[in-house]
Amino acid sequence: MPIAGNKEPPPTQPLYFKSLKELDTWLPGRLGRHYDGLLKYSPRSQKPAVDGLANGKLLVCHDYKGGYTESLFSRSYTFNFWSTCDTFVYFSHHRVTIPPPGWITAAHRQGVKILGTLIFEGDRLGGEDCLRLIIGKMPRSTTGQVGKATSSVTLPLSPHYARVLAELAKERGFDGYLLNVECPLAGGAEQTRALAAWITILHSEILEKVGPHGQTIWYDSVVITGQLAWQDRLNGYNLPFFLSSTGLFSNYTWRNDYPALTKKYFTSLDQSLIGNTPGSQSQIAPKKIQDIYMGVDVWGRGSHGGGGFGCYKALTHIAPDSLGLSAALFGQAWTWESEQDKPGWTWDKWWEYESKLWVGPVTGTVEVPPAPRKKGEPECLHGPFLPITSFFPRSPPPDPAHIRFHTTFCPGTGLCWFVEGVKVYQSEKGWTDVDKQTSIGDMLWPRPMLYWDDHREDVIPTALSTFCMDDAWNGGNSLRISISCPESDDELAAYRTIWLPIQSLSLTPQGHYHASVVYKLDVNLPEDVHTEIALALKPSSMSSPDSPHHTFHLTSTTTTELSRGWNKIDIQFTLESSSPNPPTIARLETFEIALVIAILMESEEPTKKSFGFSLLVGQLNVSASLPRSFTEEDAMVLWADYTPESTAVERAGGRPRGTLSWEVAASFPHVPTMSVASPEDPLSAWNIQPTIAWFPSFLYFNIYAQPFIDQWNIGAVEQATWIGTSGWDGQRFGFDVLPENLPFEAEPNRKVRFYIQGVTDHGEILKWERCAFVDVAM
Secondary structure, eight states: OOOOSSSOOOSSSSSSEEHOOOOOOOOOOTTSOTTTTTOOOOOOOOOOTTTTTTOOOOOEEEOTTTOOOTTTTTOOOOOOOOOGGGGEEEESSSSSOOOHHHHHHHHHTOOOEEEEEEEEEEIIHHHHHHHHHOOOOOOOOOOOOOOOTTTTTTOOOOOOOHHHHHHHHHHTTOOEEEEEEEEOTTTTTHHHHHHHHHHHHHHHHHHHOOOOTTTEESSBBBOSSSSSOOSSOOOOHHHHHHHHSSSOOOOSSOOOOOOHHHHHHHHHOOTTTTOHHHHHHHSSSSSOGGGEEEEEEOOOOOOOOOSSGGGHHHHHHOOOOTTTTEEEEEOOOOHHHHTHHHHHHHHHHHHHHHHHHOOOOSSSSOOOOOOOOOTTOOOOOOSOOOOGGGGGGOOOOOOOTTTTTOOOOOOEEEEEEETTEEEEEEEEEEEGGGGGOOOTTTTSSSOOOEESSOOOSSOOEEEEEESSSSSSSSSSSSEEEEEEOOOOOOGGGGGGEEEEEEEEEEEEOEEEEEEEEEEEEHHHHHTTEEEEEEEEEEEOTTTTTSSOEEEEEEEEEEEESSTTTTTEEEEEEEEEEOOSSSSOOSSSEEEEHHHHEEEEEESSSOOSSEEOOOOOEEEEEEEEEEOOOOOEEEEEEEEEEEOOOOHHHHHTTSSEEEEEEEEEEEEEOOOOOOOOOOTTOOSSSSOOOSSOOOOEEEEEEEEEEEEEESOOOOOOOOGOOEHHHHHHHHOSSSSEOOOGGSSOOOOOOOOOEEEEEEEEEEEEEEEOOOOEEEEEEE
C-alpha cells in the first residue's frame, strides 16, 4: 500500500489451509471477495539456445519466518532481482500455502511464474493427509462398493484434490505448486505409485485451468519405496516423480560431484521415456536437463560452499551455462533474518548486504568463510566470490505491448508516499507492500555503467545508484544516480555526452512504442557546465551475437516541466529490423534493447577540475503506441460507493467499518459532424476503437478522506488527507475503511467524504475532475 494508521484490515480470503479437510471448506467463487486486482501472467521472450544448449534456470524458494509476515506498518524483506529468476515459490509449513496477492502481481509484472506449496510433514498427521490426498474427500453418508474387493485392486486414486488445488490456483491467480512430501508413506510402493499418478492429474488440471505455463515441481523427499530418503540428485529412486511433474527440486545436501552425476543419469535415460522421440506420447512436453533444479540452501545447512556468500561454489558445480542444470535457491531472505538483530542494523545496510549477494559489491572484494568438505567429497578449488546473477542470463520483463512497463524503482518498502511530487504520507517505522514493487532498474546494480556516445578515449565518468526515500514523483521513492566526472584537457571535453543504461526491454520489430521518464537534477552542476537530458534506446549487450541488426527510429520527442523541479521526457519510436524474414502476426520475434538516459554536458572550455552531480529518476514507462485517432478516450472514476459491515458497530466499538468500492469508465470527445453521405461511402462515421486492449487500466488508486465542516459544508478537495492506496489485499476496485486508521476524529453523525483517485498503468494520476467521491456518515 501503504495505508495510514496502525491496524491492518482482515484478509478477504483465507491466507492458507492447515489441512486438506480445511481446504474442503473452500469453494471456488463462494468464500469472501475475489482477488480481482491481480496481474495475470505474461511470458517473457524466449532466449535462443547457445551451441544447442539452453542455459539452466533459477528457481527461488522464499522460506521467510514461516510466511505471511509482511506488514503495512513496518519494513520487511522483499525480493528485487526478478530479471534472473524464472520461477518463485512462496513457501510456508502450512498444508496449502497460497502466495499473497502482492507477491503474485510483483512476480507477474516481471514475467516470473509464482507457485504455492503443498507440503506434508510429520509421521502421523502428514502421512494421514497424504493418504487423503490420493483417495479424495470422504462422504458423510453410509456408502460402499457394490462388489467385493479382490486382491488385484490397489489403492484407489481420486482426482478430487487435484481439481480443487487447480481451481484454487486459478481463482487466486498463481501458477502451480511445489510438492513437498517430507513424511514416510505407510502404503509403500503402492502408495507412491498412486501418488506419482496423482501428480500427473494435478499437472493436467493446472495446465487446463491455469494455462500452459503452469508448473508442478516435485521436491526430492520420499522415494519409490515410500521411505523419506533425500537423494540430493535425480536417480532411479525418485525418477517416477520427476517424470510425473514439471521438474525436480533436489535436496541441497549434495556432494560436489552430484550435479555431474545427475547430468550423466539424465542423458542415460531412454529418450522415449522423457518424451524426446517422435513416437513418444507419454509427456505433454519433453523433459529437459533444465527441468532439474539442484537445491542450494542459502543458510548453508549441509549445502556445498556453506551457503551465504559461499553459494557461488555450489552454483559453480551446477554450471547452468555448461551442464544446463537449473538451480533452486532456498531461503534467500537469509540476508535479512541473519542480520536484523545485530546492533546498528538498518534497511540501507540490509540492501548493501542483499545486493552484494546477488549482483556483487559496489567496490572491493567479498570475503567468503571456508566451508568444510563433506566425507567422501572430491577436493575442489574455487576462485573468488561471484554474485548469484552472474550464473544466469538477465531477462527483460514481458514486451510492453503485452504488459505496459511501469516503474517508480520501488523495492516494495519505504518510509513515505508521494503523489506527483507531493509527500502525502510519512511513517517512522516504514511500510511494506509488495504489490507496489516495480523494477529497480536491472542495469543499475551494483553500480551503473556509463558509456561515451562516441569513440573518445577520455576516462569515463563513474556513477553510483542509491534509493532516495525522501523525494519521489509517485510512489515511495525515486532512484538517485550520482555521477563523478574527472578533469580533462581534451579539446573535445567541452562537449560530451554519456549514456546511462537504466532498464532492459524486450520489443517487437516494426512495433510502435511510447516511452517516458520523469527526472530532476538533484545536485546542481558547476556554473560553467550546462546539461541536456534525453531519453534514448541502444542495442543491449544481452542480445545474441547473431541477432539481425535493428535500428531505432525516433518519431517524436517532447519535454514537459512538471511541479517541484521534476521534468518529463516523452518519446515515440519504432524498432526496425533488417532481417530477411520480417515478423508476421504468426511469427513475432522480440529483440532485447536498453532504455538509456543520455546526458549532454557542455561548457565553454574543457573542464580543468573534476566535478559531480546527481540525478533523481522518478518514473519510467513504456507501452505500445497507437495513433491519436485510436486514443481519444479519457479515463475516469465513474462513481464511488460505501458498504458498511453487517456487524460493524459492534466490532469497532460503536464506530462503523465498511468497504469503499468504485467503478471506472472511459469517455470520448463529442462526435464531429459526420461525413458519411451515403451507404456506399468507405468512411467510418467516427474514429473507432482498436480491437486490441484499449480500455483504461489502473495500477492502483489513492484514497483520500475529508470530514465535513458541518452538516452541509466541506472544504476544497485539495485539503483532503491521503489515507492509503488500493491493491495490497488483491481488491481491484475496493478499499476497507477502519475508522481507527483515519487521521482525524470524526464527530458523531458527522459525514466524511472519501475520494478515489486513479493511477493509470501509463503512470498518470487522474485529475480531480475525473475522480469520484462518496459521502459516509461516520
